[in-house]
Amino acid sequence: MKKTLIYIIVAAVLIGLAAWKIADNKKKQETEVKEVAKKVDKINVNVITASRENIDTDYSANGTFVPKQETQQSSEISGRIVNVLVREGSRVGAGQVLATIKRDAIEVDVTQAQNTLQNAIIDNQRYENAFKTGGVTKQQLDNSRLQLKNAQTAVRAQSVRVNDTSVRAGISGTINKKMVEPGMVVAPGTALFEIVNINTLKLSVLVDESQVGRIQIGQTVKINVNVLPEESFSGRITFIAPKSDASLNFPVEIEVPNKGNLKAGMYATAVFKTNHGAETQNMLTVPAEAFVNGVSSGQLFVVNNGTAKLIKVQTGKVYGDKVQILSGLNGGEQVITSGQINLDNGSKINIVK
Numbered sequence: 001m002k003k004t005l006i007y008i009i010v011a012a013v014l015i016g017l018a019a020w021k022i023a024d025n026k027k028k029q030e031t032e033v034k035e036v037a038k039k040v041d042k043i044n045v046n047v048i049t050a051s052r053e054n055i056d057t058d059y060s061a062n063g064t065f066v067p068k069q070e071t072q073q074s075s076e077i078s079g080r081i082v083n084v085l086v087r088e089g090s091r092v093g094a095g096q097v098l099a100t101i102k103r104d105a106i107e108v109d110v111t112q113a114q115n116t117l118q119n120a121i122i123d124n125q126r127y128e129n130a131f132k133t134g135g136v137t138k139q140q141l142d143n144s145r146l147q148l149k150n151a152q153t154a155v156r157a158q159s160v161r162v163n164d165t166s167v168r169a170g171i172s173g174t175i176n177k178k179m180v181e182p183g184m185v186v187a188p189g190t191a192l193f194e195i196v197n198i199n200t201l202k203l204s205v206l207v208d209e210s211q212v213g214r215i216q217i218g219q220t221v222k223i224n225v226n227v228l229p230e231e232s233f234s235g236r237i238t239f240i241a242p243k244s245d246a247s248l249n250f251p252v253e254i255e256v257p258n259k260g261n262l263k264a265g266m267y268a269t270a271v272f273k274t275n276h277g278a279e280t281q282n283m284l285t286v287p288a289e290a291f292v293n294g295v296s297s298g299q300l301f302v303v304n305n306g307t308a309k310l311i312k313v314q315t316g317k318v319y320g321d322k323v324q325i326l327s328g329l330n331g332g333e334q335v336i337t338s339g340q341i342n343l344d345n346g347s348k349i350n351i352v353k
Contacts, residue, residue: 002192011291014119018031018211028125029222036111041348042348042349042350043308043342043347043348043349043350044255044339044349044352045301045308045336045337045338045340045343045349045350045351045352046336046337046338046339046341046351046352047303047334047337047338047351048286048287048290048334048335048337049106049332049333049334049335050284050285050286050325050329050330050331050332050333050334050335051284051285051331051332052282052283052284052285052331053283053285054064054281054282055281055282055283055285055286055319055322055324057121058271058272058273059097059207059208059211059214059215059319060269060270060271060272060273061205061206061207061208061269061270061272062205062207062251062267062268062270063203063204063206063267063268063270064203064204064265064266064267065201065202065203065262065263065264065265065266065268066201066202066203066204066264066265067173067196067197067198067201067202067264068198068201068255069171069173069196069197070173070176070194070195070196070197070200071170071171071194071195072165072191072193072194073098073169073170073191073192073193073194073195074188074189074190074191074192075101075164075167075186075187075188075189075190075192076167076188076336077101077125077161077164077165078185078186078187078188078189079101079102079103079106079165079179079185079186080101080102080183080184080185081099081100081101081102081181081182081184081185081186082099082100082101082102082182082184083099083100083182084098084099084178084180084181084182085097085098085099085100086098086099087173087175087178088175088177088178089174089175089177090174090216091173091174092169092173092175092195093169093172094169094170094171094172095168095169095242096168096169096180097166097167098167098168098169098175098193099166099167099180099192099193100166100167100190101165101166101167101186102123102161102163102165103162103165106161106162106165106307107162109158109161110158110159110160110161110162112150112282113154113155113158114155115155116151116154117152117154117155118149119151119152120147120148120150120152121151122147123144123147123148123269124144124145124147124148124174124319127140127141127144127145128141128144135213149331163228164259166294167192167193167282169193169195170195171195172197173195173196173197173198173326174195174196174197174198175193175194175195176194176195176196177193177194178192178194178254179191179192179193179194180193181190185353186269193218196264198258198262198263198264199258200255200256200257200258201253201255201256201258201262201264202238202253202254202255202256202266203223203235203251203253203254203270204251204252204253205251205254205270206245206249206250206251206252207240207249207250207252207272207300208242208248208249208250208301208318209248209249209250210241210317211272211317211318212250212252212316213254215237215240215272216237216239216240217238217239217240217253218236218237218238219237219253219272219273220234220235220236220273221233221235221236221237221270221271221272221273222270222273223235223256223268223269223270223271224268224269224271224353225262225267225268226266226267226268226269227266227332228261228262231257231259231261233255233256233262233268234256235252235254235255235256235270236255237252237253237254238253238254238255239251239253240252240290252270253301261310281315283324283330284324284325284329285319285322285323285324286322286323286325286329286335287321287322287323287327287337288318288321288322288323289337289338290320290335290336290337290340291323292310292340295315295318298312298313298315298328299311299313299335300313300316300328300329300335300336301310301335301340301343302329302333302334302335302336303333303334303335303336303351304333304350306348306349307346307347307348308336308343308344308345308346308347308349308350309345309346310343310345311328311329312325312327312328314326314327314328315331334351336349
């Protein structure tokens with residue numbers, strides 16, 4: 001009986017020691033978890049110091065040159081090409097003959113139409129004289145006059161066909177592409193030549209919505225051409241689209257006189273003066289990437305005693321990746337530039353840089 005009691009007491013002591021050990025380990029684990037949680041609770045962020053700086057207020061936009069005029073010169077009639085009078089690279093004037101189409105059959109039709117006209121003239125004269133003496137009715141005279149008009153129209157139509165056997169340039173320019181050779185049979189609408197006028201080129205660029213209100217038609221624009229860095233060019237704004245594209249950019253066209261070295265398809269940069277001629281302006285700025293949900297939100301996180309504080313600012317113009325701040329910041333504040341997606345107002349932060 002004594003042995004049983006001793007076993008019970010020993011077992012109870014062991015159980016008590018085990019329970020105390022488990023409780024002690026649990027307490028240590030909870031303490032460690034709290035320490036880790038304190039560290040994990042801090043969100044890593046990057047910051048910059050808001051400051052004033054001289055910003056280049058000129059706005060640049062990239063684009064490519066296109067000809068001021070270009071056309072696909074085609075045939076007006078069907079026929080076989082007899083002569084091709086120009087080659088690729090030839091300079092041509094508006095109205096110049098580029099190629100000729102065989103006209104033998106058309107000349108036969110012209111002769112026939114002229115003969116028909118002569119008969120109609122003779123017949124009509126006979127009816128006119130006969131009507132005066134009562135030899136024909138008014139209806140017969142009217143029919144004669146109608147036949148004469150139809151014959152005259154037929155002669156004019158054949159003359160047009162004869163003229164159309166000469167394929168003429170619609171604009172002055174340079175033959176960029178020749179798609180015809182002697183002996184080819186062409187049909188109306190068949191493209192024979194591509195003519196481009198590059199005496200003046202158009203530079204087509206896209207201007208951001210924040211800048212389009214600061215430019216105007218007729219404004220002079222400096223042009224930098226990548227492949228001609230030593231040469232200077234300038235142009236004049238001739239078109240500003242009244243409607244933006246899906247990306248809120250406005251197509252703008254600038255006419256640039258060609259000094260001889262520019263080619264259609266060249267890449268260039270238009271530099272718009274947007275501050276009455278001043279190249280730089282001192283202003284308070286922050287990076288565009290610092291804004292929560294885009295620049296239009298006007299919301300930023302700034303560092304406040306180890307936490308992130310959400311503030312509202314009034315923004316001005318956008319200059320590349322810099323945004324002008326008109327109010328809401330005084331300068332010197334640490335503005336968070338990354339990690340905003342994980343932040344709430346008051347979140348604890350760990351500054352990485």
